[in-house]
Amino acid sequence: MSPKIPLITHFGTVSLKWNKWVGVNDNVIPTWNKRSEVIQRLLAQTCELCKSQEQIEVRKLTDLRSKNNTKLPEWKKRMIE
Secondary structure, three states, X not given: OOOOXXXXXXXXXXXXXXXXXXXXXXXXXXXXXXXXXXXXXXXXXXXXXXXXXXXXXXXXXXXXXHOOOOOOOHHHHHHHO
16 A cells, blocks of 8 residues: 555645744734714814804715705705705
């Protein structure tokens, strides 16, 4: 009987053979993005129309544009412009 060759497995193109000299890369990759534009606008604590610091409202412009209403309130027209 001839001696058998040890089995070698691969994960993709990476050999899973034991290597005690391998380097370990433990860099953490962030899984989230920076703050969204809406959050930044809310945290500014300033009205985008009148620059007031009280009664702050932030509108999502894509929602305003998607509604095909011909009789829009004045504030909606100003926000879309």
